[in-house]
Amino acid sequence: MSKILKSVLTLECPQGSLHAHLSRLSTLFISSMSRKKNQLSELTFEVIIESTPNAIVLVDSSGEIVFVNSQTEDLFGYKREELIGQKVEVLIPERFKKHHPAYRNSFNDNPEVRAMGLGRDLFAVGKDGGEFPIEIGLNPVKTDKGTLILASIIDITARKRAEERFRKVVESAPYAMILVNPKGQIAMVNKQTESLFGYEREELVGQRMEILMPERYRKNHRGYREGFQENPKQRTMGSGRDLFALRKDGSEVQVEIGLNPIETEEGQMTLASIIDITYRKAQEFTIVNQLNELELKNKELEQFTYIASHDLQEPLRTVSNFIQIIEEDISDELRGEIELYLEKIKNATVRMRELVRALLAFSRLGRDVKFQKMDLQKVMTYVVQDLDDLIQRNKAEIRIPRLGSISGSELELRQLFQNLLTNAIKFRRPDVPPIVELKVSEYPSYYQFEVKDNGIGIEETYYDRVFHIFQRLNHDSDYEGHGIGLAFCKKIVELHRGSIWILSEKGVGTTIYFTLNKNLPVN
16 A cells, blocks of 8 residues: 555646645655555545545546546536446547557556657547547556556646647747747747748757757857856846847848747746837938938038128128218219118118028027026026017017926027017907017926917918918018018027927917927036
């Protein structure tokens, strides 16, 4: 009987709980043996077997069932009286029965602890005819009546369902996925792996992971793998450096690899997700080149604008000088109409000079811009002071709330608010004192400002047009200006990673909205 106990104690148990459970019982059982060896009975053996968490079936050399436990009754749906005396094939699906006696005889010829059906799926059949997947551990038990076979049976339906769900998720992934065991061998791949590397999955399963690596990586890979196993957690492989994988045809592909530890019955495995980033890298290279070209063209454009603005002002100064000479030398008889023409030429020259200066200022906007923390209340105080003459002449009322600190370029923001207040005062309704109100709202990542006036308003058709350079909606004689103020505002707002838009009602007033990013890098 002690041999039977020892055989049971060494039985392979996939769940890992059988050994621990029987070890606790064996201490008491062996102790009782030493005191009452002659009083041992089959009852003690039954108590031990009944306490195991698995279905246990004891079979003699002819394949006849001699004992089952209650777990077997629950699993197969039979009463034990219905099974004892039956051939074990009663629990085996029809398609397996033909070959089973040969397997049993083979085990009897070489009885040793083993897992049955290693490497292939096993199924059992219940009393109701339904099949279910199982795992079986076999153990030879020597008795006075010969060697019996103790089969431990586990229903793995739930595990198989989980494995199937896992396989479906892996198979449906849009990128290559490879499951690697602790020894570095490939246990599973999906269809995307076949497409990426050019192998059939049968060519990869069982191979070491190094088969997919260029020669220069293989030497150090084992150390990386062991390091991951010592500290298993989700991570990106090769972060900060370029990685390449090796295809079946010998070509290399640039990849990005994510590693995930997976706990399985066979121990901890690693699920590697592999993404071909060749196209992305090519796009990044193209973008970098385009940015470099754009930066070069911007510098060329700035230089051209500066030169053009400077060169345009020279002939304008010449024209102005000659107008002054003509005005001084013109005789009284010719004054009248010629003076009128000269005045028009002078005004056009002055306007042209102002436009050139505005264009030059616009081209320089944002160059070497630096963001810093500033007191917006103080900035608005300076803006109002700069516009004091305009405010007084138009009897304008400026309403500014209490403002806090903000990050940005002080020079550009002063110009932004100055342009907006100037526009709001300038485009007033006749005989209606202008009222300009500033509001600000705070959001998690930005501030939103409103500049509201009671002026002439703008038709919705022109909402976008007013932000384009040199676009004017009113005649020069009605409202002076160059059509560049709101274009300046748009560029300044965008430098601060914000956006600007307008809402208006003709004859009632206009509200200009804009946002300023709160997370600008302070220099």
